[in-house]
Amino acid sequence: xxxxxxxxxxxxxxxxxxxxxxxxxxxxxxxxxxxxxxxxxxxxxxxxxxxxxxxxxxxxxxxxxxxxxxxxxxxxxxxxxxxxxxxxxxxxxxxxxxxxxxxxxxxxxxxxxxxxxxxxxxxxxxxxxxxxxxxxxxxxxxxxxxxxxxxxxxxxxxx
Amino acid sequence: xxxxxxxxxxxxxxxxxxxxxxxxxxxxxxxxxxxxxxxxxxxxxxxxxxxxxxxxxxxxxxxxxxxxxxxxxxxxxxxxxxxxxxxxxxxxxxxxxxxxxxxxxxxxxxxxxxxxxxxxxxxxxxxxxxxxxxxxxxxxxxxxxxxxxxxxxxxxxxxxxxxxxxxxxxxxxxxxxxxxxxxxxxxxxxxxxxxxxxxxxxxxxxxxxxxxxxxxxxxxxxxxxxxxxxxxxxxxxxxxxxxxxxxxxxxxxxxxxxxxxxxxxxxxxxxxxxxxxxxxxxxxxxxxxxxxxxxxxxxxxxxxxxxxxxxxxxxxxxxxxxxxxxxxxxxxxxxxxxxxxxxxxxxxxxxxxxxxxxxxxxxxxxxxxxxxxxxxxxxxxxxxxxxxxxxxxxxxxxxxxxxxxxxxxxxxxxxxxxxxxxxxxxxxxxxxxxxxxxxxxxxxxxxxxxxxxxxxxxxxxxxxxxxxxxxxxxxxxxxxxxxxxxxxxxxxxxxxxxxxx
Numbered sequence: 001x002x003x004x005x006x007x008x009x010x011x012x013x014x015x016x017x018x019x020x021x022x023x024x025x026x027x028x029x030x031x032x033x034x035x036x037x038x039x040x041x042x043x044x045x046x047x048x049x050x051x052x053x054x055x056x057x058x059x060x061x062x063x064x065x066x067x068x069x070x071x072x073x074x075x076x077x078x079x080x081x082x083x084x085x086x087x088x089x090x091x092x093x094x095x096x097x098x099x100x101x102x103x104x105x106x107x108x109x110x111x112x113x114x115x116x117x118x119x120x121x122x123x124x125x126x127x128x129x130x131x132x133x134x135x136x137x138x139x140x141x142x143x144x145x146x147x148x149x150x151x152x153x154x155x156x157x158x159x
Numbered sequence: 160x161x162x163x164x165x166x167x168x169x170x171x172x173x174x175x176x177x178x179x180x181x182x183x184x185x186x187x188x189x190x191x192x193x194x195x196x197x198x199x200x201x202x203x204x205x206x207x208x209x210x211x212x213x214x215x216x217x218x219x220x221x222x223x224x225x226x227x228x229x230x231x232x233x234x235x236x237x238x239x240x241x242x243x244x245x246x247x248x249x250x251x252x253x254x255x256x257x258x259x260x261x262x263x264x265x266x267x268x269x270x271x272x273x274x275x276x277x278x279x280x281x282x283x284x285x286x287x288x289x290x291x292x293x294x295x296x297x298x299x300x301x302x303x304x305x306x307x308x309x310x311x312x313x314x315x316x317x318x319x320x321x322x323x324x325x326x327x328x329x330x331x332x333x334x335x336x337x338x339x340x341x342x343x344x345x346x347x348x349x350x351x352x353x354x355x356x357x358x359x360x361x362x363x364x365x366x367x368x369x370x371x372x373x374x375x376x377x378x379x380x381x382x383x384x385x386x387x388x389x390x391x392x393x394x395x396x397x398x399x400x401x402x403x404x405x406x407x408x409x410x411x412x413x414x415x416x417x418x419x420x421x422x423x424x425x426x427x428x429x430x431x432x433x434x435x436x437x438x439x440x441x442x443x444x445x446x447x448x449x450x451x452x453x454x455x456x457x458x459x460x461x462x463x464x465x466x467x468x469x470x471x472x473x474x475x476x477x478x479x480x481x482x483x484x485x486x487x488x489x490x491x492x493x494x495x496x497x498x499x500x501x502x503x504x505x506x507x508x509x510x511x512x513x514x515x516x517x518x519x520x521x522x523x524x525x526x527x528x529x530x531x532x533x534x535x536x537x538x539x540x541x542x543x544x545x546x547x548x549x550x551x552x553x554x555x556x557x558x559x560x561x562x563x564x565x566x567x568x569x570x571x572x573x574x575x576x577x578x579x580x581x582x583x584x585x586x587x588x589x590x591x592x593x594x595x596x597x598x599x600x601x602x603x604x605x606x607x608x609x610x611x612x613x614x615x616x617x618x619x620x621x622x623x624x625x626x627x628x629x630x631x632x633x634x635x636x637x638x639x640x641x642x643x644x645x646x647x648x649x650x651x652x653x654x655x656x657x658x659x660x
Contacts, residue, residue: 011587012326018584019333026336026351037343037350039613040606044336051329058325079587083382090381091580094374094555098572101559114552121384123548136553144560148212151567152560 009082016056023048086121093117105155106145110137162291164507168216168515172523177220180213181520184224185527189535191225192232193542194550195242199229199430200593201372203490205557207365207497208564215498216516222494223470223517224524226487230430230467231275231528234459235539238267244543247430247466250438254451254458261454265396265536270456271463272532273400274412276525278464281416282423282471283522286478290518293479294507302611303622305481305503307632309605312482314636316426316594317643323589324643330585331594337362338602345610357570364493364599366562366571367578371596372486374579375586377554384548394537404456411441411457412464419465423472426484426597430469434462471521478506478514481604486593489600491517497565502604 023045030038030045097113104112114133118124124132144150171177191202203222210218233245238255251271258267300308313335317328340351341361352358400408415437422433441461442451451458473484474491481502483489492502495517500510507514562575582592616622623629641647 009587011584012589015584015588015590019329023336029351029353033343033348033350034346036610037346037348040609041336041339041350044332044339047332048329048336051325051332055323055325055329058323079589080382082587083385086382086384087378090378090551094576094579097555098559098569098576101572102569106560110556114556117552118548121381121548123384123546132549136556140556140560143209144564148209148564150560150564152563 010059012059013056016052016059019052020049023052089120090117102153103156106152107137107141107154108156110140162511164511164515165287165291167512168517168519171216171512171516172220172519177217177516177520178523180217180221181224181524182527182531184221185228185524185531186535188225188228188230189232189235189528189532189539190542192229192244192248193235193539194545195236195240195244195543197376197550198245198372198487199226199233199247200486200490201376201554202229203487203494204365204368204372205554205561207368207490207494208561210494211497211564215495215500215513218498219491219494219513219517220520222491223520224527226491227279227467227470227521227524228528228531230279230470231272231463231532232539233466234271234275234463235268235536236543238264238271238459239540240543245430247434247469248462249431250434250462251459253438254453254455257452257454258456258459263396263454265394265398266400266456267454267459268394268536269398269400270404270408270459272398272529272536273405274408274415274460274463275467275532276529277409277412278416278419278467279470279525279528280522281413281464282420282468283518283525284471285420285468286471286474286521287518289475290478290514291507293475294504297479297504298508300504300628301626302608302615303626303629304632306605306608306612307623307626307629307636308480308482309601309608311632311636311639312426312476312480313594313598313601313605314639316597318639324640326588326590327594328640328643330590330592331598334595334598334600335602335605336598337367337595338599339606344603344607355570357568361603362574362599363565363571365497365565366575367599368490368493368596369558369562370575370578371582371585371592373554373558374576375583375592377551377558378579378583379586380547380551380554384546384551394540398533398536400456408456408460411444412460414440414444415461415464416468419468420472420475422465423469423484424475426476426482430466430485433465433469433472437461437465467525474518474521477502478518480504481506481601483597483600486596489593489596492600496600502600 027045030042097109100109111133114136115129118129118132119126145152191197192199202225206225210221229245230247233243233248234251234255236242236244237248237251238259241252241256243249243252255267255271313331317331318324340358342359343350349359418437418440419433422436438458438461441457442448445451445457473488477483477488477492483492500513558575559572562571565571585592612622623633
């Protein structure tokens with residue numbers, strides 16, 4: 001089977017281990033809770049741990065079979081490889097955008113987020129990116145803020 | 160009609176104010192459905208916050224019409240671009256795109272629109288007929304039976320997952336576990352809140368929904384932003400099928416609609432399963448099978464009728480039992496929940512007026528879908544050309560403002576982003592998100608019905624075996640898990656070997 005270039009990630013294992021860690025974290029929080037409040041949650045915690053372990057084992061067996069038979073065991077088409085540059089840039093931009101809304105204000109940071117995103121990705125020209133950023137912000141402002149009265153901080157001096 | 164809610168619902172649905180929102184929902188649904196990669200569920204999740212200030216029946220009218228129309232919208236990109244707009248339109252590519260290639264894109268879209276309407280109407284009528292009957296039956300159910308129904312719903316959704324039943328079940332169990340966060344209704348103690356006051360009322364369902372369905376899609380689109388987009392075909396031919404052609408395709412559309420309804424009723428089997436199932440059946444029934452895959456109109460009509468009929472079918476268990484048949488139905492149920500209408504048997508009694516408005520809206524939405532679909536057909540070509548990065552960025556801005564709208568809190572925005580990250584990893588690991596969302600919806604019902612059942616049984620679990628209905632449902636749940644496990648195959652193989660020896 002052809003190996004993917006670059007950093008590869010066994011997401012099944014990541015999710016499995018993450019689920020176990022999350023379940024154990026919740027299990028540590030059960031101390032002091034009355035039995036009646038714990039009946040279903042504790043049952044679910046152990047079900048999640050058991051299913052996570054089963055999923056990791058199942059994935060390991062599938063991968064071993066793939067390596068020995070040189071054939072994919074998945075029925076669907078293979079998942080495309082991760083474009084790490086785009087993924088990292090975009091997933092860093094989202095928290096930055098959320099952090100800056102209460103500091104800078106929604107009406108200032110939203111067009112900046114859109115325009116920079118479009119220019120950096122070379123999707124549109126600077127003029128088109130500015131126009132689209134402005135129009136989108138105005139539409140969202142009209143619908144969510146003017147019509148629905150959403151109390152989101154609009155400018156820096158309002159936050 | 161002895162049920163006044165049916166009439167109230169009908170009058171609600173045909174009020175000019177609600178019709179306006181049905182039309183708006185239909186237009187939005189077609190546009191979103193036409194955008195490649197965007198699912199009806201994602202559109203519903205993003206637009207759910209818009210319905211908060213609206214009366215519940217109006218908000219539901221808009222969401223229902225959006226759901227119905229997005230199913231048709233998905234075929235636009237499938238026919239013009241060879242990329243299904245929604246997963247439910249994947250089977251339409253098989254014959255829709257070859258029709259477009261030979262200059263019959265308009266005809267293919269016309270057949271798709273007509274089939275979608277036929278499927279939508281049959282699905283809507285069946286919902287209107289089946290939901291009250293099931294609803295009457297459910298009124299006989301107590302907490303013990305409701306617990307069993309919820310367990311059966313979540314196990315079926317999990318085990319019917321495409322890639323691996325283990326993954327589906329894990330997703331469902333995680334959803335149920337997340338629903339346990341917050342104040343316990345019986346003891347009043349805070350569970351898994353980490354002393355964070357924002358979590359005392361639990362994880363907001365809408366926030367999780369927006370994060371899980373929109374952020375992973377935005378991340379995927381951002382990664383594909385440099386990828387070459389397929390050339391869109393032009394529409395130069397006649398759009399609507401002739402009466403003769405329509406009548407020739409009608410039996411296929413009706414058969415596919417019933418396939419869609421039945422598939423929709425089964426929790427976890429959505430529009431994509433139904434459309435492939437209907438496509439295969441259309442091929443099986445066809446006199447000339449060789450034309451399938453080369454642009455046979457029957458290959459367009461079958462999946463499109465089926466995926467629109469799924470809407471009505473998936474709402475049957477949602478409305479009658481409070482168990483969503485699909486992730487889109489879960490969002491619609493979420494639309495009810497934000498207005499304080501909780502899933503369960505009371506949907507058709509106490510809140511019957513709102514629920515029947517939703518049912519009528521599902522039926523009536525087919526009319527604006529057909530008209531707007533015809534009007535926007537040529538315009539949809541431009542929608543399919545929108546760059547992926549533009550869509551990704553707009554999704555993020557809408558997700559942020561939408562999650563803030565739930566409780567006017569930035570904590571919810573961060574929670575949404577967190578769920579988005581989790582959703583992305585689940586997507587990469589081929590773990591379906593739908594069971595988790597449905598688990599989040601059913602968690603509270605499951606917890607409260609378990610507590611009530613054990614109180615009724617004086618703490619004894621035998622209360623579940625004493626009720627024949629609950630026992631039967633739990634047995635069915637156990638069998639659905641068992642059939643998905645490798646054990647039956649293992650024993651069957653051993654038995655076959657023994658026989659052959």
